[in-house]
Amino acid sequence: MTSQKHPDAVHVDEKSKDQQLARDRSEPTGNFLTTDQGIRVEHTDDSLKIGARGPTLLEDFHFREKLTRFDHERIPERVVHARGAGAHGYFQVYESQAKYTRAKFLQDPSKKTPVFVRFSTVAGSRGSADTVRDVRGFAVKFYTEEGNFDLVGNNIPVFFIQDGIKFPDVVHAAKPEPHHEIPQAQTAHDSFWDFVSLVPETMHMVMWIMSDRAIPRSFRMMQGFGVHTFRFVDEKNTSRFVKFHWKPLLGTHSLVWDEAQKLAGKDPDFHRRDLFESIEQGDFPEYELGVQILEEKDAQALGVDLLDATKIIPEEIAPVQPVGKLTLNRNPTNFFAETEQVAFCVSNIVPGIDFTDDPLMQARLFSYLDTQLTRLGGPNFAEIPINRPVAPVHNHQQDGFGRHTSNVGRANYFPNSLGGGCPFLASQQQGGYVHHPEQVSGKKVRERSASFNDHYSQAGLFFRSLSEPEQQHLIAACRFELGKVETKAIQERVLEHFAKIDALLVSAVAEGLGLPAPKATPVTPKGPPASKALSMEAMKMAMPPSIKTRKIGVLVADGVDADELMALRKELEAGGAQLKVIAKRLGTVKASNGKDVPVDKSAMTTASVEYDGVFIPGGAASVATLKKDGESRHFVQEAYLHCKTVGASKDAEELLKACEIDPAAPGVVAGSKAGAGTALATAFAQALAKHRHWDRKDNDRVPA
Ligand code: HDE
Numbered sequence: 243m244t245s246q247k248h249p250d251a252v253h254v255d256e257k258s259k260d261q262q263l264a265r266d267r268s269e270p271t272g273n274f275l276t277t278d279q280g281i282r283v284e285h286t287d288d289s290l291k292i293g294a295r296g297p298t299l300l301e302d303f304h305f306r307e308k309l310t311r312f313d314h315e316r317i318p319e320r321v322v323h324a325r326g327a328g329a330h331g332y333f334q335v336y337e338s339q340a341k342y343t344r345a346k347f348l349q350d351p352s353k354k355t356p357v358f359v360r361f362s363t364v365a366g367s368r369g370s371a372d373t374v375r376d377v378r379g380f381a382v383k384f385y386t387e388e389g390n391f392d393l394v395g396n397n398i399p400v401f402f403i404q405d406g407i408k409f410p411d412v413v414h415a416a417k418p419e420p421h422h423e424i425p426q427a428q429t430a431h432d433s434f435w436d437f438v439s440l441v442p443e444t445m446h447m448v449m450w451i452m453s454d455r456a457i458p459r460s461f462r463m464m465q466g467f468g469v470h471t472f473r474f475v476d477e478k479n480t481s482r483f484v485k486f487h488w489k490p491l492l493g494t495h496s497l498v499w500d501e502a503q504k505l506a507g508k509d510p511d512f513h514r515r516d517l518f519e520s521i522e523q524g525d526f527p528e529y530e531l532g533v534q535i536l537e538e539k540d541a542q543a544l545g546v547d548l549l550d551a552t553k554i555i556p557e558e559i560a561p562v563q564p565v566g567k568l569t570l571n572r573n574p575t576n577f578f579a580e581t582e583q584v585a586f587c588v589s590n591i592v593p594g595i596d597f598t599d600d601p602l603m604q605a606r607l608f609s610y611l612d613t614q615l616t617r618l619g620g621p622n623f624a625e626i627p628i629n630r631p632v633a634p635v636h637n638h639q640q641d642g643f644g645r646h647t648s649n650v651g652r653a654n655y656f657p658n659s660l661g662g663g664c665p666f667l668a669s670q671q672q673g674g675y676v677h678h679p680e681q682v683s684g685k686k687v688r689e690r691s692a693s694f695n696d697h698y699s700q701a702g703l704f705f706r707s708l709s710e711p712e713q714q715h716l717i718a719a720c721r722f723e724l725g726k727v728e729t730k731a732i733q734e735r736v737l738e739h740f741a742k743i744d745a746l747l748v749s750a751v752a753e754g755l756g757l758p759a760p761k762a763t764p765v766t767p768k769g770p771p772a773s774k775a776l777s778m779e780a781m782k783m784a785m786p787p788s789i790k791t792r793k794i795g796v797l798v799a800d801g802v803d804a805d806e807l808m809a810l811r812k813e814l815e816a817g818g819a820q821l822k823v824i825a826k827r828l829g830t831v832k833a834s835n836g837k838d839v840p841v842d843k844s845a846m847t848t849a850s851v852e853y854d855g856v857f858i859p860g861g862a863a864s865v866a867t868l869k870k871d872g873e874s875r876h877f878v879q880e881a882y883l884h885c886k887t888v889g890a891s892k893d894a895e896e897l898l899k900a901c902e903i904d905p906a907a908p909g910v911v912a913g914s915k916a917g918a919g920t921a922l923a924t925a926f927a928q929a930l931a932k933h934r935h936w937d938r939k940d941n942d943r944v945p946a
Contacts, residue, residue, distance in 0.1 A: 258632045259356035259385045260330075260572075266627040267575060277307055317582070318617050319368040322413055323379045325427075326362030327461065327514040328581035329521055331570035333357050333384060333531070339565060342482060342535060343474040345594030346673075347386040348565065356385045358628060359570060360584055361461040361517070365416045366427025371506035372513035373497060374427040375456045375719065380466030380488060381586045382568065385632045388673055392590040393486055394610070397458065398450045399467035401551045404443050404694050406605015412437060412444070430726040439735035442697040445743060446552050449704045452719040454496035454712060454778060460516045462527035462791070463495040470603040471548040473596035473678055474535065481596065481678050483536040483548055485555060487562050491528040493785050494778045495933055499719060501851045501884045508849045518573055525791045525818070527570045532562035545768035546700075547693035549600040553700055556773040580628045585614040593670070596678040619643050636665040698742040699767035705744045707776035711936035717747065721754030733757060779936075787931035790818035794930070795853035795881075797874050798825050798841075801863025804833035806891055806919065810857060813923035819930065821857075824848060826871070834861045845873050850880040855930045860893035860913070869900045878903065880946035885934040887911065889926040891918060902944055909935025 275283045283304055290302035298305070320326075332354040339348040347355040362379035363370065378397040383390055402412045414420075415437030416429050425431050429451065438444040450456070458464040466488030474484045497505070505512045520527060534555055536548065546553045574580035587610040588603065597603060614623050620643030623629055635647075638654045653661025668674030705713065720740075724733050738760050740748040745762035752759035774780040794814060796807065811821050822842040825831050830838035850856060856878055858868065868874040878901045882888050890898050890905070892913030898905050905912035909929050916925035929935070 259358075262630060262632065263575070263580075263627050266579075277304055278311070317619065320362075320617065321613060322364050323362040323381075324368040325366050325370050325372070326360045326379065326581060327517050328358060328360040328574055328577075328584060329517060329527070329570040330572040330574065330580075331357050331359065331526070331568060333382075333566055333568045335566035336564060339474075340477065342476060342484070342533075343594035344477045345386070345391070345474075345592050346388050347384055347391070347592070348594070355387075356632065357568060358383045358385075358580070358584055359568070360581060360586070361513070363427065365413075365429065370427040371510040373457060373502040373505040373510075375429065375451065375499070375502065375723075376427065377451060377456065378458060378461070378464060380464070382466075382488075383584065383586060383590075383629075384592075386592055387633055388592045389633045390590045390629075390631045391592045391595065392586045392588065393468055394586045394588050394606070395466045395468045395486065395488070397464040397466055398447065398455055399465075399469060399485075399487075399554050400447050400450065400700075401469055401602060402438070402444045402447045403441065403602065404550055404552055404690065405601040406603075406609070407601075408441070409602075409605060409609070412441075430723040432727050432729050432732060435724060435727045435732050435736055436729070439732050439739065442739055443552050443694070445697050445739050446701040446704065449701045449716065449743070452723065453704075453708065453716045454498075455494075456719075457497045457499060457502040458513070459495040459497055460492075460520075461513050462517065462520060462525075463490050463492050465489055465494050466529065469551055470600045471536075471598050473598060474533075475594055475596055475678055479678070481538060481680075483538065483541060483598070484595075485534040485536075485560075487532040487534070488529040488568065489532060489562075491530065491567075492788070492790060493933075494781055496778060498884050498934075499715065499722065504849070504851045508851055512852070517570075520791060521570060521573050529568045531565045531568060533565050534560040534562055536560055547691060549598060549691070550694045551600055551602040552694075552697070554773075556703070556769045557775040558770045558773055562775075579626075583618065583623075583626050584628045585610075585618055585623045585626070587611050587614065591675070593673060593675050599680075599682070622646065696765065698739070698765040701743045702764050703767040703769070703771070703773060704776050705747055707772040707774070707780075709777055709779035709936075712777060712779055713746070717750040717754070720747075720751045724751065724755055730757075782933065787928070788817070789814065789927055789930045792819040792854040792930060793852065794819060794821050794855045794857055795824050795843075795848070795850060795877070796821055796857045796859060797868055797877060798823055798831050798839060798859065798861075799864040799867035799871075800832045801834050801861045801867070802831060802839060803859050803861040803864070803891065803893070804835050804837050804839055806859040806861075806922070807833075807839065809919045810859065810889075810923045810926065813920065813927050814930075817927055817931075819854075819927070822848075822853070824877075826873075831864075834863070845877070850877045850886070851884070853881065853886070854933070855887035855889065855926070856881040857889040857926060858891070858894035858897050860891035860918075862893055865894045865897055868894075869897050875901050876946055879944040882907075882910075882938070883941045883944050883946045885909065885936055885938050885941060887926065887929040887932070887935065889922070889929070891922060904940070907935075907940070908937045 289298045289305040291298050334354050335348050335351055337351055360381045363376040365376050380397050381394045383392050415433045418424055418426055419433050438448055468486030471483050471485055473481045475481045541548050588606040622642050622644045625646040640649055640654055651661050670676045727733055733755050737748055737752050740751055741760040741762045742765055744764050748762050749759040814821050824843045824845055825841040826845055828841050828844045830840050833839050882903050887909050889911040895905050895912050911926045911929050913922055916922045
């Protein structure tokens with residue numbers, strides 16, 4: 243009989259996953275180079291030849307192994323979500339959720355459940371840029387003591403389509419067009435808009451991806467959503483509907499489109515780098531898990547079908563209740579082994595959580611396991627360290643490519659007597675997964691429920707819930723994307739849909755396209771006319787101001803006022819922000835007091851788009867040099883264009899003038915008004931805590 247542990251007897255803590263991963267780590271430091279067979283290598287720079295200029299020998303097993311392994315390094319990239327970044331961490335529940343679910347990881351506030359999270363873009367290839375306009379994946383693997391639970395979500399709470407059978411169509415339409423494989427990682431092309439113009443259920447999601455949500459400032463500053471309706475099932479088998487939400491504790495923030503496009507060139511790894519560096523510096527990203535709970539009996543009265551993934555339940559109807567906190571505190575040791583090989587499956591679920599009949603979710607229950615078979619080369623991908631549960635695994639699965647486990651004994655079937663009947667079955671009380679016994683009946687049909695039919699009202703709800711600047715950004719994004727569409731009939735069809743969403747939307751987009759606006763006939767939502775939780779600006783207002791983890795570029799040259807720089811550094815670092823000194827070249831600059839000021843970045847290796855604000859300290863000689871320098875002026879103007887906080891001490895206001903920036907403009911903190919030293923630094927930090935100054939009306943006047 244194989245040795246068995248009852249699941250209840252297993253104590254799992256956060257460290258067990260770390261230990262599991264550590265066991266599979268190769269530590270090159272202090273060790274000899276070996277072949278895959280463990281044979282120590284004596285020479286690896288020349289192949290084995292007959293004479294120094296002679297032919298290479300087939301016998302050279304080290305050479306052949308090295309090249310063979312290299313030739314096979316690539317695996318197929320994910321068909322969607324190919325570009326991503328991952329991190330380890332843990333999840334801790336605030337208080338027991340026993341009233342809703344029997345899931346063990348949601349019971350004990352003292353327990354830390356290890357997690358691995360992978361954030362991603364959807365459309366681009368593995369090497370594409372981070373800051374493209376796209377949905378972001380937010381996939382969380384909880385290694386619970388009852389097995390793995392994968393919450394494979396996005397940063398947008400709805401999806402393009404209602405039935406998974408259309409997934410290949412929407413993805414083909416969004417990906418590069420097949421004849422020339424252009425464009426990379428963008429929806430600004432004919433085939434995407436052709437598809438959405440013919441499938442009106444996409445309209446709600448189209449609003450979200452044209453909004454600033456699709457260009458997050460950081461993975462650390464975006465929400466996550468389970469999208470589908472799941473079930474929570476309690477100890478007594480009572481089922482309730484649940485929607486999962488992640489809220490970043492740093493708030494939800496975005497880039498602006500011009501910035502996002504420039505970053506794609508200046509630093510294609512902007513989000514990946516930001517996540518990695520923040521964790522290295524101890525600025526651990528944190529997200530609160532919240533749930534919207536709906537009693538089954540109340541679902542009918544909602545006016546929205548819970549099985550329709552193109553709809554939200556406004557938080558005014560079902561508030562988000564906080565459940566616990568996710569903290570990401572460790573970077574992967576090896577990108578490929580962990581981030582690339584992690585295999586999320588929507589079907590990975592634990593007792594106390596269950597699926598619904600959402601046809602999009604049902605398709606996903608099939609698709610994820612299926613895709614891993616190809617991507618990870620066979621059925622044994624769950625044995626790759628990053629995918630291995632911390633809960634023990636015992637079953638009669640066997641063989642296949644890449645098998646690690648050596649099954650013990652001869653009984654590889656069930657039932658058996660030769661193996662003592664093991665492994666044995668677990669009742670619900672022993673932690674066995676029992677599917678919720680939902681009552682279903684009906685005819686076998688290929689049909690869409692009539693309750694899925696309203697495709698416009700929540701698109702309008704979203705648009706009208708945005709602040710004016712957010713609406714303007716959305717309109718500009720539609721003008722940009724549709725402006726790149728070459729087929730006029732597609733543009734016209736999209737406008738017909740927009741007319742059913744909102745009058746301002748359709749007229750403004752039509753104007754940008756030089757087309758007549760169809761008559762607006764917006765469909766009114768059944769619930770509230772607007773919802774605060776949909777606007778990032780409204781959410782920002784509800785949060786305490788903070789500059790935590792924000793990055794400020796400080797432009798300096800020889801003669802800079804070091805005391806002013808020091809006062810600024812003190813203030814910003816006290817608030818958790820980071821200051822980077824930027825000069826023409828690396829090394830140091832000589833301050834006006836004769837001291838050397840170390841330079842963090844040379845101007846040619848960085849750009850304003852990598853910072854949340856810019857500051858120019860005083861020092862007449864420093865300011866005079868910067869004023870003459872086009873690169874420095876561009877830096878300041880570009881930050882201004884992107885509505886970032888611009889600070890300048892009194893002496894440095896000359897530079898603002900040279901940049902055609904009004905020192906009294908919103909978000910410009912100038913020494914003549916704000917004072918000097920600590921007073922100036924405090925005023926700058928306060929302005930920075932607003933993140934962007936959308937009320938800056940003349941920013942597109944500056945030539946950046
Ligand atoms: Fe996915 N999706 N998806 N998806 N998805 C994949 O699985 C699929 C959908 C999401 O970081 C694939 O392992 C279908 C919604 C994330 O590794 C694939 C449908 C949501 C990730 C797949 C959807 C998502 C994926 C590709 C419609 C938000 C990245 C590689 C029925 C709730 C996970 C892979 C990671 C990845 C299929 C729709 C989120 C092909 C068929 C809705 C975050 O299996």
